[in-house]
Amino acid sequence: MTEPAFFVLAALVDAPRHGYGVVAEVADLSGGRVALKVGTLYGVLDRLVAEGAVAPDREETHQGRLRRYYRITDAGRDALAAEAARQAANAEAAAGRLRRYRPAGAGGAA
Amino acid sequence: MSPLERRYRRALRLLPDDYRRRWEEDMVATFLEAAYAAHPDGRDGVELGGPGRAELASVAGLALRLRLGGDGAPARAVLWGAAVRRVALVGLLAGTVTGVVGAGAAVWAGLGPAPPPAEFGSTWQILWRLSALLWLPAFAALLTGHRRAAAGTAAAAFLPALAGAAAALAGTGGAFALSTGYGVLFDALPLAALAAFHADAPAVRHRPWMWAAAGGVLALPAYTALARTVPGGDAVVPLLTDWAGLWCAGLTAAAVVGLASRGRGLGRPPWRRALLVLGLAAAGLRLTSLADHLRFSAPVVPAHLPALVGLLQLGALVAALAALAGTARGPRDRPAGGRAASAAHQPIGSASPSV
Numbered sequence: 342m343t344e345p346a347f348f349v350l351a352a353l354v355d356a357p358r359h360g361y362g363v364v365a366e367v368a369d370l371s372g373g374r375v376a377l378k379v380g381t382l383y384g385v386l387d388r389l390v391a392e393g394a395v396a397p398d399r400e401e402t403h404q405g406r407l408r409r410y411y412r413i414t415d416a417g418r419d420a421l422a423a424e425a426a427r428q429a430a431n432a433e434a435a436a437g438r439l440r441r442y443r444p445a446g447a448g449g450a451a
Numbered sequence: 452m453s454p455l456e457r458r459y460r461r462a463l464r465l466l467p468d469d470y471r472r473r474w475e476e477d478m479v480a481t482f483l484e485a486a487y488a489a490h491p492d493g494r495d496g497v498e499l500g501g502p503g504r505a506e507l508a509s510v511a512g513l514a515l516r517l518r519l520g521g522d523g524a525p526a527r528a529v530l531w532g533a534a535v536r537r538v539a540l541v542g543l544l545a546g547t548v549t550g551v552v553g554a555g556a557a558v559w560a561g562l563g564p565a566p567p568p569a570e571f572g573s574t575w576q577i578l579w580r581l582s583a584l585l586w587l588p589a590f591a592a593l594l595t596g597h598r599r600a601a602a603g604t605a606a607a608a609f610l611p612a613l614a615g616a617a618a619a620l621a622g623t624g625g626a627f628a629l630s631t632g633y634g635v636l637f638d639a640l641p642l643a644a645l646a647a648f649h650a651d652a653p654a655v656r657h658r659p660w661m662w663a664a665a666g667g668v669l670a671l672p673a674y675t676a677l678a679r680t681v682p683g684g685d686a687v688v689p690l691l692t693d694w695a696g697l698w699c700a701g702l703t704a705a706a707v708v709g710l711a712s713r714g715r716g717l718g719r720p721p722w723r724r725a726l727l728v729l730g731l732a733a734a735g736l737r738l739t740s741l742a743d744h745l746r747f748s749a750p751v752v753p754a755h756l757p758a759l760v761g762l763l764q765l766g767a768l769v770a771a772l773a774a775l776a777g778t779a780r781g782p783r784d785r786p787a788g789g790r791a792a793s794a795a796h797q798p799i800g801s802a803s804p805s806v
Contacts, residue, residue: 359480360477360481361485364481378505378509379481379482379506379509380509380510380512381512381513382481383477384509384512384516387470406479406480
């Protein structure tokens with residue numbers, strides 16, 4: 342799973358969101374590190390909808406423009422949970438190594 | 452409609468029609484909302500501007516992935532993506548084979564007991580020849596999935612050829628300008644085709660391509676040695692062994708193998724498209740270089756022989772390609788609707804390339 346797809350799914354976990362809502366939520370979730378461009382977002386959304394991980398939720402009109410909301414599906418939630426577990430395991434493995442690390446001069450294992 | 456919206460919608464025309472029908476209004480709404488949110492105090496100023504470079508790049512990248520598809524893309528896009536990736540791979544393969552063979556010849560000429568033949572000339576020319584070896588790491592990087600490294604190294608390998616063409620154009624007062632200019636465009640084709648190796652592109656099966664490179668390194672000297680035995684001497688040999696001649700020979704052979712494979716190997720749809728694209732480009736290379744050869748090269752006896760040989764090369768290539776294109780009418784060629792896997796949707800390299 343790519344990082345943009347991961348964040349888009351994560352942004353939809355608590356509530357359906359429209360396009361800009363996803364962009365803003367992803368920026369918030371990533372601490373401002375991931376600034377989704379519109380072309381990237383809709384490439385990811387198109388793929389996630391095709392895979393059944395995301396589905397259209399409803400449409401609303403806001404200031405004369407259509408807002409289409411998307412929601413995460415059960416399959417999308419499962420995929421996100423599996424990916425989060427994988428990343429957490431990777432992070433824990435690396436963190437464990439770092440905790441046990443002692444510089445060679447400090448008498449620990451290098 | 453504000454100028455900003457108009458400009459953004461113009462950029463969205465890069466996207467395939469069916470994709471645009473599904474997503475355009477949504478994309479425009481999201482883009483405008485993001486643009487206004489970024490400048491909460493200056494809505495009017497925002498509306499007079501245009502989309503930023505990063506937004507345009509994201510649309511262009513999306514268009515590329517959709518049109519030259521990878522995994523999960525519509526069947527037609529998958530087919531074209533697979534074909535364009537083959538164009539890039541064949542171009543890098545050809546650069547690798549000629550680079551290795553040329554460097555081998557240069558080293559042999561430079562280290563041998565006899566002085567280097569005149570065609571190898573100075574140390575600079577030998578170094579120049581060795582620079583073509585850069586195609587080898589570019590090709591290897593592409594086979595091993597390092598597409599950025601491949602593109603960078605291939606661009607570096609292309610630069611000496613570009614500089615050489617510029618120097619030749621400046622030094623010859625316009626002679627050979629047509630073939631030199633076209634030659635640069637022809638060599639740039641595989642570089643441009645590297646764009647199809649985007650993040651969604653499937654991995655390349657590297658083993659058949661490695662065998663093809665090894666076979667090419669053995670076959671190229673054999674072919675040139677054989678070409679030198681053809682009756683006609685200086686009237687014929689340059690046309691058989693120049694860059695256009697080598698491409699014509701390789702692609703004609705590949706098209707014949709594709710025809711004989713009856714829908715398998717080089718006869719599969721992405722291979723047919725790749726060979727057609729390369730073949731048309733190579734036909735242009737032969738035509739332009741033949742025209743310049745006839746105009747500017749020293750006259751030979753008999754005078755009609757170079758034109759005859761060049762036209763025969765063109766005729767053979769065009770006939771083989773036309774026959775190959777004629778086989779592209781079967782049911783297996785018709786792209787299935789939606790996101791179906793097609794015959795193209797197999798790892799590149801599942802057929803041994805023969806060029």
